[in-house]
Amino acid sequence: MPEIKAIETRYSGCRFHSRLEARWAVFFDSLGLVWDYEPEGYYCGEKYEAPSFDNSMLFLECVNCGEIKIEFSEGNYFVCDNCNSRASNETPRLLRAVQKARSARFEHGESG
Numbered sequence: 875m876p877e878i879k880a881i882e883t884r885y886s887g888c889r890f891h892s893r894l895e896a897r898w899a900v901f902f903d904s905l906g907l908v909w910d911y912e913p914e915g916y917y918c919g920e921k922y923e924a925p926s927f928d929n930s931m932l933f934l935e936c937v938n939c940g941e942i943k944i945e946f947s948e949g950n951y952f953v954c955d956n957c958n959s960r961a962s963n964e965t966p967r968l969l970r971a972v973q974k975a976r977s978a979r980f981e982h983g984e985s986g
């Protein structure tokens with residue numbers, strides 16, 4: 875099996891280990907979430923701290939108040955922590971952010 879090489883990628887003044895990590899930054903930007911990037915590969919926002927490659931993360935938006943939340947585990951995660959309304963992972967805002975992250979084009983060369 876060929877080794878998959880991470881391509882160092884520059885975005886928003888940060889140098890990411892891979893394009894995937896840079897795409898997460900695009901995703902967060904699109905949602906207006908505060909993020910930061912550290913060499914350990916963690917995003918630390920005002921409210922969010924998540925391993926960049928954790929596929930178990932589920933992003934949800936409250937259909938009532940627009941609160942964005944990240945869930946890591948099973949449970950009652952389709953309910954907003956803020957107002958108890960329904961939270962969905964398929965709101966137009968979240969889907970737009972996913973689309974934006976997927977279609978992001980980064981600079982060529984060393985910057986990926």
Ligand SMILES: [Zn+2]
Nearest residue numbers: 936939954957
């Ligand atoms: Zn809410």
